[in-house]
Amino acid sequence: MLHIKCPYCGIRSQKEFAYGGDATVKRPKLNSDVSDKEWDDFVYMRKSPRGKHIELWHHISGCRQWFKAQRDTATHEIFKTAKINEEIK
Amino acid sequence: MTQSHRLENIGLINRNKKISFKFNGKKLFGFEGDTLASALLANNVHLVGRSFKYHRPRGLFGAGIDEPNAKLQVVINGQSEPNINATEIELVEGISATSQNCWPSVEFDIGAINNFLKSFFPAGFYYKTFMWPKSFWYRVYEPFIRKAAGLGVGSIEKDKERYEHKYEYCDLLVTGSGPSGLASAYAAAKTGAKVILAEDKPRFGGSLLTDDVNIDNLSGKDWAYKIISELKKMPNVTLKNRSQVFGYYDHNMLVMFERTGDHLDKKSKYHPRQRLWYIRSKEVILSTGSIERPIVFGNNDTPGIFLASAAKEYMKVYGVAVGKKPLIFTNNDSAYETAIEFKKNGIDPIVLDTREEQNSELINDAKNQGIQIKFSHAVAVANGYKKVKSAKIGKLNSNKTGFENIEIVQCDCICVSGFWTPTVHLTSQSGNKLKFNKDIDAFVPDKSKQKETTIGAANGSFTLKETIEKSFESGADVGKKLTANQVNIQVPSVTEKKHKSHDKFWCSPLPKNENPKRFVDFQNDVSVADIELALREGYRSIEHVKRYTTLGMATDQGRTSNLNGLQLVSNIENKIVPEVGHTTFRPPFTPVTIGTIVGREVGHHYMPTRKSPMHEWHLKKNAVFVDAGAWKRPRYYKQGNENLFEASKREAKNVRENVGICDVTTLGKIDIKGPDSAEFLNRVYTNAWMKLPVGKARYGLMLREDGMVMDDGTTTRISENHYHMTTTTAQAANVLSHLEYYLQIVWPELNVNVVSTTEQWAGAAIAGPKSRELLKKLFPDLDVSNEGLPFMGYVESSLFGVPAKIFRISFSGELAYEINVESDYGLSMWEKLMELGKDLKVQPYGTEALSTLRIEMGHVAGPELDGRTIPSDVSLDGMVSKKKDFIGKRSLVKEAFIKNDRQKIVGLVPTDRKSSIPEGSHIVSDKNGKLPNPKLGHVSSSCWSVENNNPFSLAIIKDGKNMIGKKFFAVSPLHKKAIEVEVISSHYVDPKGERVRS
């Protein structure tokens, strides 16, 4: 079980969190002209990288904040977590 | 029966406390401190079971977790449990054990005939032998296998014992209390680190209890006792015996299984039997030691054959001799300690050493004591069926591929040592790749993957001096890393006898013209011939050989068989072991009871129960409940002998004719506040929200980005910047997360706050033509006329002096209202409604009547909004705004979503107006059509229409709107039903929706 550092609450057990997928996906702007391809990429297409992955987690049994984590998908090592408005490089 | 094989003046057992127990019905005695295994051996009982496949007699082989054979059915504390390792269970008064895998008895077993039908059970026998003829499977093979094979019998009674879970955090977890574990735990503890030391056995000390060594002028055992007593005094150290760390998970989370109850004579009702520890440790030291491996020879599974280390442990810890005419068969020095121990206890052993004439401190010691040693010798075949009687031994030829001569020696036990295998299971579980160490012919840990260090024998270090020195160093290093404290510990001086290197001999050749079975894996009955066959049949990957032969797949995880299996494969393949590789180790390292894993989460503790404030009232009125997530909701209120069908019909009819009340507390409620709330709702819902006036409710439809309907419900504008959203009971949590996602990540510029208020409000729906009258009685001062409180209107009032929210909304399709009051007042509101509604013939109604009402009205719910329907599929196109953008809108114009023949919602009635249509039935045009019969759609919801007094269903059918008037069949092979149905509109009652506005 992972140990995840919520940027608001600190280190907590994985049990308190829900996974939210790739954090780098950007929703197309409302009322903009979106091609089928663009839309499909946003809704369906996700990479499944081996290694570093920036992803979303939701502290559902805690502060209920969504945040970002950089995790190695092969080793589960979590390098960094950050608030949504912070960048992970 | 006397304890014929109990030795005098040796062992750590308490001879003052005699304990009686039963084995296969026979009463026997042992002492406190015995295991079931040592007590059996003290009574010269060797035959403990029959083997899994061939039903060969099997005896005890090891003395701890290395035991592959002695899996017993044990009754302890009145509860029967299968597959208990006799070597791991401590003797307590009244314990009763029986053999498994035998029928009718361990002494006479019909299944043993399998032994003579060898061709019947070769490798992969599950996969091929029983394939033909097919008709034999049910009649012959299956009953036969069931009766004759399998392990013990699980109890079908409720487990009365208590099990617990515990969460622990520490700086350092040390697994195993042998020399490396003790030394490292001690050094780390001296730095002040918070240490947990876990030992699987009841006694701490590991190999120090049995090895003939000297540390700081103390025997190994006494030095261990000294360190333990010092550790016990340290407040930062937790010592846990009877505790097996069996799983190593991510982020240094380890799971440990503690046996807290079974060794006690008496315990209170609340004393747990076993405890599961979740330990999050900053650092881990794996000091799991090593396990002796056997040498393979003919009939090497005969009872009376032991690991040499086990024979020594039985003598030194339990004061038991496993035999009185022992043969010691070894390829290394360590077994000489066993020989010397026999000699010390007045028993003369014969040693067979596969190596040429050797001299070492230990061997010379044995020679000086007059122990007979035969070098370049090996056991070829053991003789005896239920117990070893003699052995065919011989002098090996120069390349050790055959015997120069064969002779028979009398013996009553054979103690085998094929050198030592580091116990690397936990290391491997942590993600550490293993590497092969040629010097010891075994795998050792490579680079650490998590924050773990493997030390001592588990790391392939087999001399005590090196182990102690390095373990003190490792403990101090890890401690310093954790606490920044430096300690200087005087490393003790170690005296041990030097060993000569071992012989890479692991399997005896067969004597000429003989072909006895030679077992590699005892527990799963895998022989040399089985593995050879698998390779002949083309299996190459060690993972495939493992699965095909089941080598190492038993509950002992191949602790004594893995390496010999690898040796065999590499010999045949002409490879070296590291090229063959090893199989993956997975948790649990040793079997764990289901009770421990479940812990206290049993019965109604399995999951939390959510109850509405009116729950007790429902109970009193004979409500039959249904689970809605964690909620308990009344399904119907049973009157007299009514069944579900009768009760729900009565309740629904009463709503259509008079007035009913329904507990709707479980609906999700979300409070939405902030200046951008209207804009937010406009983006979340498919319909328009910018112009909803204060004091009005609106029905809203929510999509996922892929265009599928996610949820529906009403949202009411309470004040300018304040909305009250309702969701379905099932989707409440998902909708809140969904809203938070968009507010926090996608549109953080919107100034909106959302919070769940589901539990703050109790809700009652009042539905039926007389509902306005009832509402008037409850709020006499309120204008509840159609003008004063119109459909989709909202007013605030007070009840019992606390605020009440009144919504004119309807799910039943009747004139209806929903009242919310603070949860604490829910029951009072409910009782008041029942009291005031008496002369209006008010009745409570449950979820079943609620479903009936909404189905015949054609209102969609969970079964239609199943995550595969877009708004137009369920006739909600009118809810979709053409003007504005919203979540999921872009998906709705995709080609597949605008096709004409999409499956759409319709109504169905049986043409006979009588037969109920099972939910889930498939719609087909020909009920006898050739398979696969083309499916046109499915029945999503069914009810008995109380309005029309006949069955009615909602269905989702291909090109549904153009099918109205056509006849099909609703078929349910599960119910063996095929009902002719007519397609009609989904709005079966009040299609214009006049009642709700009346």
Ligand SMILES: [Zn+2]
């Ligand atoms: Zn948090």
